[in-house]
Amino acid sequence: RRVHGYYKDEKMTLTQSNVILRYLGEKYNLAGSDEKERYTVMICEQEVYDFHISMGIPMYTPDNYEANKARFMERLPGILGKLSNFLGTKRFLMGDNVTYPDFHFYEMLDCLWQFDADSLKEFSNLLEYKKTFEELEKIKAYRASPRFIAWPFFGPMAHWGGK
Helix, strand or coil, X not given: CCCCCEEECCCCEEECHXXXXXXXXXXXXXXXXXXXXXXXXXXXXXXXXXXXXXXXXXXXXXXXXXXHHHHHHHHHHHHHHHHHHHHCCCCECCECCCCXXXXXXXXXXXXXXXXXXXXXXXCHHHHHHHHHHHCXXXXXXXXXXXXXXXXXXXXXXXXXXXX
């Protein structure tokens, strides 16, 4: 039996990555400072989730991995272009401050970079974002710690990025 990840604190027990991220974002003031910003942060959350799903489809489709991968790679410049345009010259998705979708966005860029680093060549702001996120003091310390798990990105059934 497979046990799925969860988060538990004094108030809540939660499952589902995006729910956990949103909860922690709200708990630690990483979810926006006013109503408009909170909704923009949630839009970022969903855009990053769409990116995740678009990459996950070829990884988990049981048949025709190469054809599904090729379709993903065809669509990828449009996906990255949209994300790159939104990011623009900002340090993080919402400007100078990290919000909870930044964690998932970084994870997906890191995954893509390992999958096909060349696909990010034309998006210098996304590469700069990835570097900036990695240089955050606590992220850098975590990535250097024994707690950091660099692999897998996906579950054991994935054609790439799994165990």
